[in-house]
Amino acid sequence: xxxxxxxxxxxxxxxxxxxxxxxxxxxxxxxxxxxxxxxxxxxxxxxxxxxxxxxxxxxxxxxxxxxxxxxxxxxxxxxxxxxxxxxxxxxxxxxxxxxxxxxxxxxxxxxxxxxxxxxxxxxxxxxxxxxxxxxxxxxxxxxxxxxxxxxxxxxxxxxxxxxxxxxxxxxxxxxxxxxxxxxxxxxxxxxxxxxxxxxxxxxxxxxxxxxxxxxxxxxxxxxxxxxxxxxxxxxxxxxxxxxxxxxxxxxxxxxxxxxxxxxxxxxxxxxxxxxxxxxxxxxxxxxxxxxxxxxxxxxxxxxxxxxxxxxxxxxxxxxxxxxxxxxxxxxxxxxxxxxxxxxxxxxxxxxxxxxxxxxxxxxxxxxxxxxxxxxxxxxxxxxxxxxxxxxxxxxxxxxxxxxxxxxxxxxxxxxxxxxxxxxxxxxxxxxxxxxxxxxxxxxxxxxxxxxxxxxxxxxxxxxxxxxxxxxxxxxxxxxxxxxxxxxxxxxxxxxxxxxxxxxxxxxxxxxxxxxxxxxxxxxxxxxxxxxxxxxxxxxxxxxxxxxxxxxxxxxxxxxxxxxxxxxxxxxxxxxxxxxxxxxxxxxxxxxxxxxxxxxxxxxxxxxxxxxxxxxxxxxxxxxxxxxxxxxxxxxxxxxxxxxxxxxxxxxxxxxxxxxxxxxxxxxxxxxxxxxxxxxxxxxxxxxxxxxxxxxxxxxxxxxxxxxxxxxxxxxxxxxxxxxxxxxxxxxxxxxxxxxxxxxxxxxxxxxxxxxxxxxxxxxxxxxxxxxxxxxxxxxxxxxxxxxxxxxxxxxxxxxxxxxxxxxxxxxxxxxxxxxxxxxxxxxxxxxxxxxxxxxxxxxxxxxxxxxxxxxxxxxxxxxxxxxxxxxxxxxxxxxxxxxxxxxxxxxxxxxxxxxxxxxxxxxxxxxxxxxxxxxxxxxxxxxxxxxxx
Numbered sequence: 001x002x003x004x005x006x007x008x009x010x011x012x013x014x015x016x017x018x019x020x021x022x023x024x025x026x027x028x029x030x031x032x033x034x035x036x037x038x039x040x041x042x043x044x045x046x047x048x049x050x051x052x053x054x055x056x057x058x059x060x061x062x063x064x065x066x067x068x069x070x071x072x073x074x075x076x077x078x079x080x081x082x083x084x085x086x087x088x089x090x091x092x093x094x095x096x097x098x099x100x101x102x103x104x105x106x107x108x109x110x111x112x113x114x115x116x117x118x119x120x121x122x123x124x125x126x127x128x129x130x131x132x133x134x135x136x137x138x139x140x141x142x143x144x145x146x147x148x149x150x151x152x153x154x155x156x157x158x159x160x161x162x163x164x165x166x167x168x169x170x171x172x173x174x175x176x177x178x179x180x181x182x183x184x185x186x187x188x189x190x191x192x193x194x195x196x197x198x199x200x201x202x203x204x205x206x207x208x209x210x211x212x213x214x215x216x217x218x219x220x221x222x223x224x225x226x227x228x229x230x231x232x233x234x235x236x237x238x239x240x241x242x243x244x245x246x247x248x249x250x251x252x253x254x255x256x257x258x259x260x261x262x263x264x265x266x267x268x269x270x271x272x273x274x275x276x277x278x279x280x281x282x283x284x285x286x287x288x289x290x291x292x293x294x295x296x297x298x299x300x301x302x303x304x305x306x307x308x309x310x311x312x313x314x315x316x317x318x319x320x321x322x323x324x325x326x327x328x329x330x331x332x333x334x335x336x337x338x339x340x341x342x343x344x345x346x347x348x349x350x351x352x353x354x355x356x357x358x359x360x361x362x363x364x365x366x367x368x369x370x371x372x373x374x375x376x377x378x379x380x381x382x383x384x385x386x387x388x389x390x391x392x393x394x395x396x397x398x399x400x401x402x403x404x405x406x407x408x409x410x411x412x413x414x415x416x417x418x419x420x421x422x423x424x425x426x427x428x429x430x431x432x433x434x435x436x437x438x439x440x441x442x443x444x445x446x447x448x449x450x451x452x453x454x455x456x457x458x459x460x461x462x463x464x465x466x467x468x469x470x471x472x473x474x475x476x477x478x479x480x481x482x483x484x485x486x487x488x489x490x491x492x493x494x495x496x497x498x499x500x501x502x503x504x505x506x507x508x509x510x511x512x513x514x515x516x517x518x519x520x521x522x523x524x525x526x527x528x529x530x531x532x533x534x535x536x537x538x539x540x541x542x543x544x545x546x547x548x549x550x551x552x553x554x555x556x557x558x559x560x561x562x563x564x565x566x567x568x569x570x571x572x573x574x575x576x577x578x579x580x581x582x583x584x585x586x587x588x589x590x591x592x593x594x595x596x597x598x599x600x601x602x603x604x605x606x607x608x609x610x611x612x613x614x615x616x617x618x619x620x621x622x623x624x625x626x627x628x629x630x631x632x633x634x635x636x637x638x639x640x641x642x643x644x645x646x647x648x649x650x651x652x653x654x655x656x657x658x659x660x661x662x663x664x665x666x667x668x669x670x671x672x673x674x675x676x677x678x679x680x681x682x683x684x685x686x687x688x689x690x691x692x693x694x695x696x697x698x699x700x701x702x703x704x705x706x707x708x709x710x711x712x713x714x715x716x717x718x719x720x721x722x723x724x725x726x727x728x729x730x731x732x733x734x735x736x737x738x739x740x741x742x743x744x745x746x747x748x749x750x751x752x753x754x755x756x757x758x759x760x761x762x763x764x765x766x767x768x769x770x771x772x773x774x775x776x777x778x779x780x781x782x783x784x785x786x787x788x789x790x791x792x793x794x795x796x797x798x799x800x801x802x803x804x805x806x807x808x809x810x811x812x813x814x815x816x817x818x819x820x821x822x823x824x825x826x827x828x829x830x831x832x833x834x835x836x837x838x839x840x841x842x843x844x845x846x847x848x849x850x851x852x853x854x855x856x857x858x859x860x861x862x863x864x865x866x867x868x869x870x871x872x873x874x875x876x877x878x879x880x881x882x883x884x885x886x887x888x889x890x891x892x893x894x895x896x897x898x899x900x901x902x903x904x905x906x907x908x909x910x911x912x913x914x915x916x917x918x919x920x921x922x923x924x925x926x927x928x929x930x931x932x933x
Contacts, residue, residue: 021124025119028162028456036474037468038472040472040477045472046472046481047508047511052510053103054108056095059095076887080512081512081513082520082527082528082549083499083562084846085528090522091524092261098204099121099170115477124152130147132177134371150370151367155366158304163460171211175367178194181197182243185243190908191912195905195908202258203258206254206257207353214361222334224239252897253897256895256898260889263889263890267529268527269761273355276754276755277357281345284409287401288300291414296416296417303342303359303362307417307423311391311395315383316376317394319383323376331371335369356758381432399421402414403415420454490517491586498565500517500520500565500568501566502519503552506592521551523548526547528868529546531846533867537765538624539767541750541766541769544750544761546761557629557805559600560809567594569592571591572591575773579806580805599805599809601813603845605815605842606815606840608839610639611633611639616637620649621698622767628866629812630645633866633867649801650689651798659678661676667791670789677784680697688776690801693773693802694802701792701794702765703755704737704790706787707789735753737786739752741770741781742783748770776799817829826884828882829881843871845884850889
């Protein structure tokens with residue numbers, strides 16, 4: 001390492017790079033390892049990464065075994081997620097991650113080890129591909145080495161990937177390859193690198209590819225403007241055509257993943273959902289930028305490039321005369337664009353597909369800063385005293401901003417990283433002119449790893465980021481899936497087809513997929529919109545989310561309607577047990593029990609009438625769920641007035657008392673303080689349904705908007721100066737509120753987001769289920785955690801008697817399919833019709849365009865019934881055989897595109913290989929001719 005430009009042995013060099021990555025990962029994980037923890041994020045990684053890794057392996061092994069035995073199997077639909085879900089949609093981002101192919105040979109019980117191993121492999125490749133790009137620009141190997149470590153342990157990788165989603169590294173590792181491919185197109189070389197890099201990015205996730213594409217456009221514009229010597233309209237047109245054409249070819253190769261993915265994404269309400277985007281962020285966010293940059297905060301974690309990266313970035317900006325002019329201008333332009341996007345929320349929304357504001361694109365900024373590091377490392381040694389003065393001045397400003405942030409916010413994390421930054425600057429000032437370039441690069445690389453380790457450790461410790469509790473202990477991830485309550489369903493009666501509904505969930509989400517149980521539990525970024533529409537229409541208040549749900553909130557009518565023969569309820573909360581369910585005496589898990597009913601509707605049955613969707617929407621939330629137990633809700637249904645149905649739910653009268661911090665205005669509740677509340681008091685002697693009934697407090701059109709303090713209010717608060725500064729800089733938009741609805745012995749809860757929050761779902765109808773009883777509660781308290789405006793259309797207290805619901809559900813059992821088989825990508829049912837009237841064969845599986853149907857062997861139209869499910873029209877007395885067949889929408893078309901794209905790419909590769917061989921041959925002939933002369 002005596003010479004920073006000397007070429008080392010390639011194997012030794014990359015071996016050292018991967019060893020450095022392993023050391024860096026270990027250093028970031030010291031606190032985790034000390035506490036016996038892993039990188040498995042308990043919130044998401046167990047239900048998705050670990051669970052889907054195991055499922056992907058099982059799926060592929062079964063597929064390959066079927067090819068060998070001749071018993072072909074390729075499940076595209078599973079009945080074990082939610083009410084049933086598309087396999088490729090639900091596991092999107094995991095089945096199409098090439099790294100997860102390891103699951104084919106990996107023992108499922110050791111999936112946690114595979115997660116850690118693949119995290120390391122991704123980081124190593126991220127550093128390797130960065131080196132490839134930087135070396136292609138002619139930079140020395142050891143400067144590239146330092147830059148690669150800055151990139152591989154940037155804030156994006158540490159906070160987004162190492163500490164959360166390991167697969168997010170994929171975007172960072174493929175980005176250098178995309179730019180490398182773009183450079184080759186500019187040079188007129190083979191487009192294979194460009195095509196395959198984009199294909200990989202698109203195949204794994206078109207979400208991040210969108211961000212990569214935006215960065216690529218900016219890169220190409222800057223490169224064309226600053227580096228292209230021969231500029232003309234025809235040259236530009238040809239170049240644009242090549243870039244677009246080869247990009248489309250990459251898209252074609254990834255078609256098997258992209259087309260099915262787009263088919264679901266474009267149907268989801270969370271895409272295109274209207275959100276409020278502020279003009280600017282709060283002052284605290286801007287103030288944190290300097291601290292984020294050196295790794296002292298995770299406020300905007302993607303900005304973190306560590307003390308070495310920040311120092312080298314300053315050197316790059318100050319030492320512009322010592323760096324290639326075009327390179328300096330391109331990097332500067334990229335930095336300016338990146339910082340503008342970071343500062344303007346609306347642009348942050350644009351980079352996230354015009355959705356909520358996100359910083360997930362910041363791997364681009366980290367790449368630019370890492371490349372600036374590569375350019376700066378050789379420059380440090382030659383800086384003049386004047387330039388060192390400027391470096392120290394800018395470093396001092398950065399230090400003041402970071403230190404003041406750490407002081408005011410009492411962040412020891414930030415202050416520790418400030419000390420680290422001072423040490424890097426001081427050591428560089430003292431050592432860079434005195435030691436060999438290679439030794440200095442080695443010192444910088446060591447400092448990068450130590451800094452990354454400090455950032456990772458301080459993120460987790462209690463006096464730093466305090467995130468230690470978010471990670472799983474070693475060896476428990478698969479055990480958590482094994483011990484999930486739904487896994488004990490094997491102890492229950494297996495006769496017939498039925499669902500299990502977790503009124504109270506115990507264990508990771510999606511455990512039903514792991515245990516092959518038809519339980520109502522779903523957590524996936526890609527979901528069937530019809531399911532969300534169904535739950536929204538009925539106001540199921542278990543979670544304000546489009547893509548996460550479990551059970552039916554214990555609402556009797558919905559449990560019956562969805563065929564939930566069994567429910568799981570936590571011990572000590574008997575009031576949450578739906579009407580007609582009895583204790584089985586079997587524990588689902590410690591503190592949780594199974595309950596069973598004989599009233600659940602079958603999973604396929606017939607209706608003899610239909611209710612129009614318009615009439616359905618005119619009913620209150622309790623009436624809607626009851627109506628579906630006796631009539632099929634269809635677009636253009638026969639019954640136009642829902643009031644003509646025999647509905648037994650009643651709206652109970654109430655008056656509002658004891659309003660604490662509450663003002664009622666026209667269609668709005670104004671909470672003038674945090675922790676405001678009001679009581680709904682039922683008049684004495686209120687008539688209630690006979691027998692047991694369910695009480696639900698129902699809001700329709702409910703939305704929350706915060707009421708921030710104005711500047712005068714915030715200045716008027718009597719508090720210490722540091723607290724006042726934090727208040728002035730803080731975000732005054734609460735972004736969410738908690739709503740508790742409770743009586744003396746019962747309580748239910750909802751977290752409601754405003755439309756600033758990325759979790760905002762657009763849902764407005766909510767029914768708070770206070771369980772069953774034989775007496776109406778005298779007083780119901782509604783407690784609002786946050787100050788603000790709560791607009792709504794209606795607020796009702798509804799009572800729904802249980803016995804009529806049980807009778808209606810049992811009536812559906814009498815018209816159940818005489819035969820029902822839920823097979824692989826196929827449902828077979830037989831219905832016996834006793835008259836000539838029109839009947840509707842209802843199947844309790846979510847409606848999707850992937851389903852096709854035949855009735856008695858003839859193609860039949862599938863009707864979207866009961867808002868989110870399926871029905872078919874049956875005409876004529878006698879036996880009718882119904883067959884439903886599923887195929888993931890656009891999967892086969894995508895597969896055809898992939899095959900065609902690969903074929904075309906191979907042909908292009910052969911063409912360019914021949915062209916290169918011919919050029920080499922002609923060059924050799926020219927040399928020989930010159931020698932002969």
